[in-house]
Amino acid sequence: MLKDGKNIMDVLGKYNRKPRFNYDNEKERSYINLQGLVEKYGKDKVYTVHALFINTKSRFGESPIIVTDDYIVNAPKHLLDIVKTMINDVDIINLVNERKVGFKIYSYYGRYGKGYSVEWVQL
Secondary structure (H helix, E strand, O other): OOOOOOOHHHHHHOOOOOOOOOOOOOOOOEEEEHHHHHHHHOOOOOEEOOEEEEEOOOOOOOEEEEEOOOEEEEOOHHHHHHHHHHHOOHHHHHHHHOOOEEEEEEEEEEOOEEEEEEEEEEO
């Protein structure tokens, strides 16, 4: 235990490159974006988060990825910093691994017209 009450393994864990999220990465999942999810299921569905990643090989730079039961969701660029922070938060990692984190989709109108984002919810 460190002076500030943190566990030393939580601190060191930020620098280990092993998988952080426990999910079935062998399962076949289709890629989809938030608009596609809304068109398919509407805005009221709650999705369980299985993992969060940053796609570093995108044509448009880094982009956030949310793994759900059935999809790999290409999340909007405006969620990049939030997802990066979540990936480095041991409490969020544990909650995701316990399947206690989900999201709902909402729409908004911005400079470029209609957009979509997520509201993180407790499951």
